[in-house]
Amino acid sequence: MMAANNLSPVPAGATPEAGLSSETAPQVPLLALDYLWFQVAGTVCNLRCTHCFISCAPDNHSFWFLDLDTVDTYLNESKAWGVKEYYFTGGEPFMNRDLPAMLERALAIGPASVLTNATLLPEKTVRRLAEIDAGSTFSLELRVSLDGPSAETNDPIRGAGTFERAMQGIKRLVEHGFLPIVTAAQVWCPHEDARIYQQFVDTLRRIGYDRPRIKILPSLQIGREADRSRDYSDEERVTSAMMESYDTSQLLCSSARIVTDRGIFVCPILIDHADARLGATLEEAAHPYQLKHNACYTCWMNGAICSNFSGIGLER
Amino acid sequence: MSVESITYRRLAAFGGVYSNHHALRAVIEDARRRGAEALFCLGDIGAFGPHPDRVFPILVENDVRTIRGNYDDSIARGLDDCQCGYTDPLDNHFARISYRYTLTNTSSSWRAWLGDLPEHLHIRLGDRRALLCHVSPRRMNEFLWESTSPTHFLEKLLDDFDADVILCTHTGLHWSRELPGERLVVNVGAIGRPANDGNTHVWYTMLSLEGEALEVEFVPVSYDHEALAEEMRDEGLPDQFVETIVTGWWTTCNEILPSKERRRGRY
Numbered sequence: 001m002m003a004a005n006n007l008s009p010v011p012a013g014a015t016p017e018a019g020l021s022s023e024t025a026p027q028v029p030l031l032a033l034d035y036l037w038f039q040v041a042g043t044v045c046n047l048r049c050t051h052c053f054i055s056c057a058p059d060n061h062s063f064w065f066l067d068l069d070t071v072d073t074y075l076n077e078s079k080a081w082g083v084k085e086y087y088f089t090g091g092e093p094f095m096n097r098d099l100p101a102m103l104e105r106a107l108a109i110g111p112a113s114v115l116t117n118a119t120l121l122p123e124k125t126v127r128r129l130a131e132i133d134a135g136s137t138f139s140l141e142l143r144v145s146l147d148g149p150s151a152e153t154n155d156p157i158r159g160a161g162t163f164e165r166a167m168q169g170i171k172r173l174v175e176h177g178f179l180p181i182v183t184a185a186q187v188w189c190p191h192e193d194a195r196i197y198q199q200f201v202d203t204l205r206r207i208g209y210d211r212p213r214i215k216i217l218p219s220l221q222i223g224r225e226a227d228r229s230r231d232y233s234d235e236e237r238v239t240s241a242m243m244e245s246y247d248t249s250q251l252l253c254s255s256a257r258i259v260t261d262r263g264i265f266v267c268p269i270l271i272d273h274a275d276a277r278l279g280a281t282l283e284e285a286a287h288p289y290q291l292k293h294n295a296c297y298t299c300w301m302n303g304a305i306c307s308n309f310s311g312i313g314l315e316r
Numbered sequence: 317m318s319v320e321s322i323t324y325r326r327l328a329a330f331g332g333v334y335s336n337h338h339a340l341r342a343v344i345e346d347a348r349r350r351g352a353e354a355l356f357c358l359g360d361i362g363a364f365g366p367h368p369d370r371v372f373p374i375l376v377e378n379d380v381r382t383i384r385g386n387y388d389d390s391i392a393r394g395l396d397d398c399q400c401g402y403t404d405p406l407d408n409h410f411a412r413i414s415y416r417y418t419l420t421n422t423s424s425s426w427r428a429w430l431g432d433l434p435e436h437l438h439i440r441l442g443d444r445r446a447l448l449c450h451v452s453p454r455r456m457n458e459f460l461w462e463s464t465s466p467t468h469f470l471e472k473l474l475d476d477f478d479a480d481v482i483l484c485t486h487t488g489l490h491w492s493r494e495l496p497g498e499r500l501v502v503n504v505g506a507i508g509r510p511a512n513d514g515n516t517h518v519w520y521t522m523l524s525l526e527g528e529a530l531e532v533e534f535v536p537v538s539y540d541h542e543a544l545a546e547e548m549r550d551e552g553l554p555d556q557f558v559e560t561i562v563t564g565w566w567t568t569c570n571e572i573l574p575s576k577e578r579r580r581g582r583y
Contacts, residue, residue, distance in 0.1 A: 079468035082476075083466070110468075111463060141575055177579065179575050215403070308574075
């Protein structure tokens with residue numbers, strides 16, 4: 001077992017400071033620890049998506065798996081903080097064979113969400129998830145990443161054959177009574193939002209998902225996505241002036257932290273940055289965070305993009 | 317925080333009137349008949365239904381103590397939207413229709429009245445301190461669903477706000493959770509539309525002291541939902557809203573439901 005208070009002090013996967021000016025970057029306090037995230041699969045993923053903001057891949061071992069005891073320790077600790085929801089991410093969370101057991105323990109005390117690519121969901125796993133879900137008062141949400149409503153649009157991003165595999169995973173989840181939240185990064189032009197949204201609806205209905213839940217996220221111009229599309233410009237950053245009259249509670253960093261095998265980080269997006277590691281314990285990680293990264297600008301624009309019920313609002 | 321000195325032993329509480337003046341009258345009558353000493357409305361007075369101005373006199377005449385919800389706050393201040401934070405395009409579409417209709421048809425004097433409502437009430441139920449709020453004591457726009465509210469989270473809310481009981485609404489679905497130390501959190505539900513269960517009746521909450529024990533009873537109330545549906549059609553409100561009233565299933569704004577609650581509904 002890896003003790004929660006014995007985490008490596010320096011994140012091996014962290015890049016040095018990007019040299020951004022922090023003089024004017026505003027600080028965001030942790031208003032309440034509502035959302036506790038777990039980087040259960042580290043940066044290990046069976047896919048190698050071209051837009052991954054933390055460059056996950058089968059051979060990216062910057063962050064490694066969390067074990068069941070570590071998750072259990074933090075779940076227990078989280079109660080005193082009044083945590084409202086638990087999120088499990090990676091990499092691909094189902095790479096970690098202990099994930100179902102982790103979910104069972106989380107769902108004994110609160111709602112849980114898994115961010116998955118749905119390609120590792122054989123019948124046996126989905127049946128187990130359905131049992132865990134049926135045994136809890138709390139909601140288990142499966143958030144499935146899909147970046148286009150067809151193989152032609154999705155597979156260039158997520159890899160050959162991934163559309164079909166993810167659709168099979170979604171179909172299986174739906175057959176077992178789940179209502180997965182299909183989550184797409186906006187890898188298209190914004191003016192195509194409405195059309196692509198409708199294509200997602202039609203595609204999902206065709207496989208029997210008659211009331212599809214769909215969430216569209218802005219892409220984050222870091223990690224592999226910076227190469228695929230573009231890097232942030234210098235102007236795309238958050239200044240103190242931008243925080244005046246701004247509702248800070250919209251930002252994930254005001255209400256969340258993420259547990260990794262290398263310590264507690266401010267949010268799931270910034271784990272490749274050394275300054276985003278806030279400590280080895282939740283106590284240490286409760287201090288304010290300075291919004292000095294360009295990716296903070298995307299959250300400032302769009303709110304808590306990582307939570308289940310937010311995303312890009314679509315006009316109709 | 318000041319707790320009122322008067323102590324209640326039996327009260328009725330409800331939220332989400334959504335301009336449903338027919339249900340409001342039926343609920344008040346039912347609660348009185350069951351011996352409620354006082355009536356509390358926890359906000360979201362407008363939205364969804366017809367003729368928003370019709371509910372206010374009923375609340376005033378019947379001495380219903382009322383809290384300002386997020387919808388009421390938006391209407392009072394003339395904000396751009398209801399502050400529900402939808403991103404689903406259909407939900408946004410319907411939320412906008414509902415909000416524009418309600419804002420246009422709420423007279424300025426009642427908008428000022430909404431603006432003067434308190435955000436919280438601190439009362440006594442026997443020797444327990446009860447905090448009445450719209451959604452949660454800390455925010456006006458979060459959702460306390462049964463399936464996303466851990467017990468330890470609710471205990472922390474009670475600790476942080478120095479209360480033994482919290483009554484809230486906002487989600488439209490009623491539920492309650494008993495907590496260690498005889499503490500209690502109750503979402504009192506909504507009377508403006510059915511509880512997404514295929515029935516046309518609506519629900520309010522009776523809270524009674526039986527000896528030292530605090531008992532929660534969710535009370536279903538039938539009302540003239542056909543008359544409401546007719547008024548909604550006459551006002552040109554969307555068929556989808558009318559469908560909810562006459563079938564008991566939520567047709568719109570389902571995006572914010574967690575999976576457990578969503579699966580119980582039809583849409």
